[in-house]
Amino acid sequence: MIVKHLDQVVGTDADVDTEGWTSRRLILKDGGMGYSVHDTIIKAGAELDMHYKNHLETVYLTEGAGEIVDLATGETHQLSVGSIYALNNHDHHLLKANKGAHMRMVCVFNPPITGNEVHDETGAYALCD
Structure with a gap:
C-alpha cells in the first residue's frame, strides 16, 4: 500500500517548478x-x-479556471472546477490559465513518469525505459 501526503513531496526532487x-x-x-x-x-x-506524444493524460480541475485549445482542430473548451479532460489521442493542445488566478489539477499519466521530467522542445515528456 502506498500512502502519501502532499507535504511529503513539496520541496523534494518530485516537486518540479517551471515558469508556467x-x-x-x-x-x-x-x-x-x-x-x-x-x-x-x-x-x-x-x-x-x-x-x-509518448503519454496519455487525464486531468481533473480542482481550483481556478481557464481553457484548453485542440491545436489540430482549433476547438476551444472552457475549464472550471469539476472539469475533466483526457488527451486520449496524444492531442497537441494549448492550456491557458485565466489571468489573476492559477489552475490546480490532478493529472494522471500513462505510462508513468519517473519524477523529474519537464517538457521538451515539442511539448512532450521523454518516454522512459
Whole structure:
C-alpha cells in the first residue's frame, strides 16, 4: 500500500517548478502502479503548448479556471472546477490559465513518469525505459 501526503513531496526532487507550472509528483513509475499521479498548478496567465506524444493524460480541475485549445482542430473548451479532460489521442493542445488566478489539477499519466521530467522542445515528456 502506498500512502502519501502532499507535504511529503513539496520541496523534494518530485516537486518540479517551471515558469508556467509546478507539478508535485505523488505516485511515480517506481510505485509500480502503471500510471503516475500529479498535483499540478498552472500559474496565473500561463499559456502552455503541450503535445504528449509518448503519454496519455487525464486531468481533473480542482481550483481556478481557464481553457484548453485542440491545436489540430482549433476547438476551444472552457475549464472550471469539476472539469475533466483526457488527451486520449496524444492531442497537441494549448492550456491557458485565466489571468489573476492559477489552475490546480490532478493529472494522471500513462505510462508513468519517473519524477523529474519537464517538457521538451515539442511539448512532450521523454518516454522512459
